[in-house]
Amino acid sequence: xxxxxxxxxxxxxxxxxxxxxxxxxxxxxxxxxxxxxxxxxxxxxxxxxxxxxxxxxxxxxxxxxxxxxxxxxxxxxxxxxxxxxxxxxxxxxxxxxxxxxxxxxxxxxxxxxxxxxxxxxxxxxxxxxxxxxxxxxxxxxxxxxxxxxxxxxxxxxxxxxxxxxxxxxxxxxxxxxxxxxxxxxxxxxxxxxxxxxxxxxxxxxxxxxxxxxxxxxxxxxxxxxxxxxxxxxxxxxxxxxxxxxxxxxxxxxxxxxxxxxxxxxxxx
Amino acid sequence: xxxxxxxxxxxxxxxxxxxxxxxxxxxxxxxxxxxxxxxxxxxxxxxxxxxxxxxxxxxxxxxxxxxxxxxxxxxxxxxxxxxxxxxxxxxxxxxxxxxxxxxxxxxxxxxxxxxxxxxxxxxxxxxxxxxxxxxxxxxxxxxxxxxxxxxxxxxxxxxxxxxxxxxxxxxxxxxxxxxxxxxxxxxxxxxxxxxxxxxxxxxxxxxxxxxxxxxxxxxxxxxxxxxxxxxxxxxxxxxxxxxxxxxxxxxxxxxxxxxxxxxxxxxxxxxxxxxxxxxxxxxxxxxxxxxxxxxxxxxxxxxxxxxxxxxxxxxxxxxxxxxxxxxxxxxxxxxxxxxxxxxxxxxxxxxxxxxxxxxxxx
Numbered sequence: 001x002x003x004x005x006x007x008x009x010x011x012x013x014x015x016x017x018x019x020x021x022x023x024x025x026x027x028x029x030x031x032x033x034x035x036x037x038x039x040x041x042x043x044x045x046x047x048x049x050x051x052x053x054x055x056x057x058x059x060x061x062x063x064x065x066x067x068x069x070x071x072x073x074x075x076x077x078x079x080x081x082x083x084x085x086x087x088x089x090x091x092x093x094x095x096x097x098x099x100x101x102x103x104x105x106x107x108x109x110x111x112x113x114x115x116x117x118x119x120x121x122x123x124x125x126x127x128x129x130x131x132x133x134x135x136x137x138x139x140x141x142x143x144x145x146x147x148x149x150x151x152x153x154x155x156x157x158x159x160x161x162x163x164x165x166x167x168x169x170x171x172x173x174x175x176x177x178x179x180x181x182x183x184x185x186x187x188x189x190x191x192x193x194x195x196x197x198x199x200x201x202x203x204x205x206x207x208x209x210x211x212x213x214x215x216x217x218x219x220x221x222x223x224x225x226x227x228x229x230x231x232x233x234x235x236x237x238x239x240x241x242x243x244x245x246x247x248x249x250x251x252x253x254x255x256x257x258x259x260x261x262x263x264x265x266x267x268x
Numbered sequence: 269x270x271x272x273x274x275x276x277x278x279x280x281x282x283x284x285x286x287x288x289x290x291x292x293x294x295x296x297x298x299x300x301x302x303x304x305x306x307x308x309x310x311x312x313x314x315x316x317x318x319x320x321x322x323x324x325x326x327x328x329x330x331x332x333x334x335x336x337x338x339x340x341x342x343x344x345x346x347x348x349x350x351x352x353x354x355x356x357x358x359x360x361x362x363x364x365x366x367x368x369x370x371x372x373x374x375x376x377x378x379x380x381x382x383x384x385x386x387x388x389x390x391x392x393x394x395x396x397x398x399x400x401x402x403x404x405x406x407x408x409x410x411x412x413x414x415x416x417x418x419x420x421x422x423x424x425x426x427x428x429x430x431x432x433x434x435x436x437x438x439x440x441x442x443x444x445x446x447x448x449x450x451x452x453x454x455x456x457x458x459x460x461x462x463x464x465x466x467x468x469x470x471x472x473x474x475x476x477x478x479x480x481x482x483x484x485x486x487x488x489x490x491x492x493x494x495x496x497x498x499x500x501x502x503x504x505x506x507x508x509x510x511x512x513x514x515x516x517x518x519x520x521x522x523x524x525x526x527x528x529x530x531x532x533x534x535x536x537x538x539x540x541x542x543x544x545x546x547x548x549x550x551x552x553x554x555x556x557x558x559x560x561x562x563x564x565x566x567x568x569x570x571x572x573x574x575x576x577x578x579x580x581x582x583x584x585x586x587x588x589x590x591x592x593x594x595x596x597x598x599x600x601x602x603x604x605x606x607x608x609x610x611x612x613x614x615x616x617x618x619x620x621x622x623x624x625x626x627x628x629x630x
Contacts, residue, residue: 054482056478056481076481076482077484077485077486077487078484079482079484080482080483080484085482086482088479092478092479093475093476093479094471094472094475094476094479094480095475095476096471096474096475096539097468097471097472097475100280101468101471105468105469105471105480105483106483108465108468108469108472108483108484109483109484111465113464113465115466118460118466120457121460121463121464125464126278126281129277129463129464130277130278130281133277133280133281168483172484
């Protein structure tokens with residue numbers, strides 16, 4: 001694989017919280033333009049890997065390189081500026097603001113910011129606001145959010161909030177999108193929509209997607225490659241079908257044949 | 269019910285969203301401009317106080333209502349502004365310069381006080397600012413060579429003259445005009461800020477720090493900025509206050525004053541610019557109302573010491589229980605009722621509780 005095909009690479013990534021080794025020597029490479037999924041049982045360390053990439057946690061070992069540059073020395077608020085956007089497992093929207101305002105905040109970095117100009121609202125600021133709005137409207141149209149544009153987030157149903165959070169991340173015009181359980185809390189229809197959108201994001205917008213997901217039907221529909229984790233360690237890496245067939249993965253999810261046999265009742 | 273047909277993005281950027289806004293705010297401006305001719309001296313003075321406190325409230329609103337950082341020590345910024353103005357005015361600085369200096373000095377102090385805000389939140393931040401307010405109050409009392417200590421300090425009339433040329437504001441009407449002008453300027457500046465990226469960053473920090481950070485918002489910078497702007501507005505208010513009261517003593521900037529200021533924001537309506545001025549109006553008119561009602565009450569209640577404090581407390585509790593969005597929130601409901609008549613539903617403003625906030629990363 002050529003070096004410029006790699007967007008992000010993690011080598012021997014480890015993080016320890018006190019006595020718990022949450023992530024243990026995890027290595028993977030993210031190719032440009034692919035959908036890469038992390039799966040694994042609860043507590044496997046998937047979200048921790050996310051928080052390491054978005055620099056909320058500091059790794060205790062190993063390194064993360066983004067576009068060939070080390071990411072572990074970048075302060076958290078600069079990560080967005082590198083083109084990495086993320087969503088959260090438990091939706092972290094700005095509750096007391098409208099959908100539109102949420103998306104506008106998403107474009108914070110794309111907006112020139114000079115305090116004096118803003119206090120006076122100079123024509124340059126007004127023009128920048130129009131530009132921002134135009135870009136935000138593109139995202140609103142892309143994700144079909146026109147109907148909710150002026151609604152307060154606090155009053156929206158869960159499924160729509162999930163889409164708004166995705167929209168806010170897209171408004172940042174990222175190169176890499178981190179989706180933390182995009183389908184959690186969604187019904188079957190909404191999950192189907194989410195799958196379409198993830199495919200569109202990959203194919204139409206050319207954004208690389210790294211996601212954590214439990215819904216295996218969604219995973220096999222959209223992912224190019226899957227990494228299975230358990231207890232902070234890599235179990236398997238490959239196409240969705242390969243990973244699902246991997247004995248270690250089955251064991252991590254279902255327990256081994258020995259564990260199961262002890263539960264089985266003797267045939268009367 | 270008004271339906272706005274939107275045909276351009278500028279309609280959402282504009283401060284006045286429709287003709288109704290332009291009409292009513294225009295009328296309000298006219299009424300305020302005509303006040304020196306229509307109100308008697310006493311009520312004009314009260315209105316001047318409302319404007320001064322409104323400016324201070326605007327600052328605290330930006331900090332507490334829009335950035336989500338509570339300050340229990342805002343009287344200290346008011347004090348810094350007031351004493352700066354008093355000292356500079358005594359040295360003959362023209363008013364525009366001295367008030368700018370008062371704002372800048374307050375802002376600098378605000379930025380320093382904002383430093384704990386980068387580390388502590390909620391009630392702990394309240395305590396940090398509270399202790400800062402004690403330090404400032406004590407400092408004002410002890411630094412006698414500059415502040416006059418507990419004996420107090422006289423403040424001269426507002427003036428801006430170089431040699432023979434310039435003006436002195438010694439009439440109540442003139443002073444009112446200056447306050448009105450400054451209040452309008454400050455309000456416009458805050459409104460401008462709120463519709464620009466900086467204001468949105470403040471709101472983002474208020475609602476979710478973790479996701480604000482992942483949007484690329486530099487938390488430390490914006491929190492410090494919010495403290496600085498908030499303190500600058502308090503400083504401007506303080507400078508006007510100094511000229512209005514004409515006599516400063518440290519006990520005017522005590523913790524009670526800080527609590528009054530916070531009360532103003534909570535009762536006015538947290539998270540709304542209107543709330544700052546509505547709260548100020550409440551804070552100024554309440555003592556008058558109590559004084560009016562007092563004589564009609566039985567002596568045991570009417571003449572009891574601490575009546576005002578008790579009434580304030582009761583009103584605050586009532587607002588927290590029944591109208592957390594303050595006077596402005598109540599007004600929005602009344603307005604909606606009028607707009608929708610007769611179709612207003614009782615549950616229209618009920619929000620379902622959200623139990624899906626993730627555990628905040630500390």
